[in-house]
Amino acid sequence: MSVLELDPVIHAQARLRVVATLASLAAGDRIAFPKLQKLLQMTPGNLSTHLRKLEDAGYVVLDKTFEGRSPATFIALTSRGRYAFEAYTSALEQLLKGTQ
Known part of the structure; x- marks a missing residue:
């Protein structure tokens, strides 16, 4: 019996919510901050902190730009992030089924 490990970057509740939300978008789509x-329903500081961890892992990309004269930040899940989320959900399903 092997021990499945859940990705600690994704496993934190707030980051799991972020990644799950981004994974619901079509590949290549992005969402405004x-x-x-x-x-x-997160504070800007809390969301920024979790996005930084996900960005450091290569799971999300932040595109900082301007819309007119106002700064805008868009977030997208990278292909690496999508793969990591799929692996995470697969490992979690196996863990819950007891098929580790």
Whole structure:
């Protein structure tokens, strides 16, 4: 019997919510920071902290740009992040089924 490990970067509750939300978007799609913040009901600072950890792992990419004269940040799940989330959910399903 092997021991399955859940990705600690994704496993934190807030980051799991972020990644699950981003994974629901089509590959290549992105979401504006304020919209993600509102969906997840997180403070800007809290969301930024978790996004930084996900970005450091290569799971998300942040695109900072301007819309007119206002700064805008868009977030997308990378292919590495999508793969990591799929591996995480697969490992979790195996763990729950007891087929580790």
